[in-house]
Amino acid sequence: MSDLILHHYPSSPFSEKIRLILGYKQLAWKSVIIPQIMPKPDVVALTGGYRKTPFLQIGADIYCDSALICDVLEHRQPTPTLYPKDQKGLARIVAQWADEKLFWAAMAWNFSPKGAAQMFGGSPDAPVEQWGLKAKVFGDDRAKMRVGMPRLPAPDAAAAYRSYLRRLSDMLEGQAFLLGAAPSVADFAAYHPLWFTRTQTSAMAGILDATPAVLAWMDRMAAIGHGTMEKFSAAESIALCARSTPTMAEKEPFLDEHGLALGAPVSITSESFGPEPTEGELIAATRMHYTLRRTDERAGTVHVHFPRVGYILKKANP
Template identity: 65%
Template sequence: MSDLILHHYPMSPFSEKVRLILGHKQLAWKSVLIPSVMPKPDVVALTGGYRRTPFLQIGADIYCDTALICDVLEHRQPEPRLYPEHNKGMARVLAQWADSTLFWAAMAYTLSPKGAAAMFANQPPEVGQAFAADRAAMRAGMTSLRAGDATAAYKSYLRRLANMLHEQPFLLGSAPCVADFAAYHPLWFTRVINPSLAGILDATPDVLAWMDRMAAFGHGHLAKLSSTEAIAIAAAAEPAPLHDEAFQDEHGIPLGSRVTVAAESFGQEPTEGILRAASRTHYTLERSDERAGRLHVHFPRIGFVLREVRA
């Protein structure tokens, strides 16, 4: 069975979501550290354009977006479950809210002018400037919350999470599910990466206690790998055979067409390739890279846009 290779960087909140899931499932994985800002030539060699963090590599298969990565890890190691048997829909919907609405409120608060100044206070000015410029480019076209609005929303969301945790250890019951990991990582960014602003969490002690329970899962069993080694692994492998899943055509674009897939918002750099699968949940593109060889790059349907490339 091919190794799980996570391409990430330490302060990435979505990476922390996946790292904790790897810990919860006690999986072994290879860690490839990537830059937090562009350029990312080794990332693009594998993804073809997609530049959000993290992404998961298994041989010559590249899985983009943490929602899809969660499904891949669940298939790899079904227990303990991310999707409770009788509450799968609720878990997924709550996770989607946490990865979007909660996340952006938390980021707008934690990276407000005051927060950004505190976070980059001990680094050269150009580091903070490069980070701000990179993220501004990724947010092109998005409406960003102002700091005051974000603070008010964040406080409300924390109270709602606290209400869910008042008489149970995790958001949907006695065991963690995908929603817990999705809700945890934006709060982790505030508490761990920019602790000068973590006082906002003090009003919700049930949330803090839950965060301690989540952090205790750790990151599993990791070994370091370089991006050059990861690309060589891809080049030496072939993409795994695709599952015999029904083709769900919502666009009038047949399999075998040249297409692009890009995020709906935030980091909309497209990946171009040949459409090899379009199931009810995900897309698979085949592409080639001079260093990484033939690859299959996988995206979830939700949150991504499929377009045909016309001559």
Template identity: 55%
Template sequence: MSEIIFHHYPVSPFSEKIRLIFGFKNLAWKSVMIPSIMPKPDVTALTGGYRRTPVMQIGADIYCDTALIADVLERIAPVPSLYPPAIAGLSRTVAQWADTSLFWTAIAYTFQPAAMSGILGDITPEQMKAFGADRAAMRAGAPRMSLPEATGQLLEYLRRIEDMLSQGSAFLLGADASIADFSTYHALWFIRRVPAVAGILDAYPLTLTWMDKVAAFGQGHPEKMRSTEAIELAHSTMPLLSDASLLDTHGIALGEMVAIMPTDYALDPVAGELVCASANEFAVRRIDERAGAVVVHFPRVGFQMKRAE
């Protein structure tokens, strides 16, 4: 197996989720820092236009969305498991809630005027404007939750998380950590790292103690890599598609040209030849002038596929 290459930036919440999974599984990985906003020419060369962060690369196989990245890491290093058998279905369900409802509530709460400098650091007004325009484009016109609504919902979610820990378990679903912990953690980590808004967590001591336990897994063993090196590696490697199965729910056959995009935000389509449509994954093969032949992988849940126009 080729080395794990992780394309991310430091304050990305979903990147923190995967960085901690690297620690949980004691994995070595190459760290490629990418811009927080478009344009991202080196990322685009690998993905074909997918704009969310993070992205994981293994040779010429490119994995999008942390739900799928977590599954791939589970195949690479099955022990310790992100999906303990007794809670496998429940842990995935809690993770999906955390990656969507909890995440967007945390984002709406944290991105309040008093917190902006703590989130983005010392940036110029022009950089702030560019960041705002980029995130507006990602939302594709979807309305943002108001601060009062986000505050109320976040308080309720925090009460629920505190209740999950009230029986003395070390982690959300029992004695063992699972994908539920890493997905729930990253949204609260984004709040906790910003002093102007972190105080909302203080009334939930069990949650704070649990967060410290999750953080203690560390981030594995990263080594720096330049994005140009990652592209060169993709170009010199053949994709290793492990699953060429077809669960046909679209009337589209393997080998047809398709476009795949998220169903909620950042609706930038990635076009290519369909090479996998399994129960939980889509994958397309595409050719890039710089990266060569790559296979870009997406989870089925949360994404949509159409014939390419």
């Protein structure tokens, strides 16, 4: 069975979501550290354009977006499950809310001046002269990814974050995890933006103190760990991709919503955050995801997979 290779960086919140799931399922994995900001030539060699973090590589197959990675890991190791039998839909809906609404409220709070000073200057009291340029470079990079996506003003982000924390606390009343006695995908999605507050911008973590049930739940989540990790280089991962054969296209029925046939040249972009397109030949469009075949001079023939939800498929420009 091919190795799981996670392309990520340590402070990435969505990467922490996947690292914990790897630990929950007790999976061994290889770690490739990627840059936080562009340029990312080794990333693009594998994805064809997609630049969000993390992505998962299995041989010559590249899986984009943490929601799809969750499904891939569930298929790889079905137990313990991320999707409780009687709560599959609820778990996915809560996870989607957490990855979007909760995440953006938390990050707007985290990157207040004190949080930014800690992230880029090493201390919440660091003078702006020490960290301002780093913050600007990072902010400019992320602004290019936001496209027309509005930024939540800091006071409104604080109000939303506090409300969301209280709602999570309510969900934890009388139970260890959000949907019951065991974690589900909802827990991992809700945890990662709070993890960022607590561990990466701890100067801003006082907001968590009003919800002790959430703090106790975070301790339970953190105790899961990250599984068995082995360091791997970008060069090694690209070489592995080049000598591997991608998996065959899904046997699930082709579901056409766009009037595009299999084999058509297409592009896929995120509907909101991350406008960089990946272009290739459409070889699968199932109920849950798309697959493109593309060729790179270093990585060889690659199959790049995207979830349908949250992504826009178009005919490629000639």
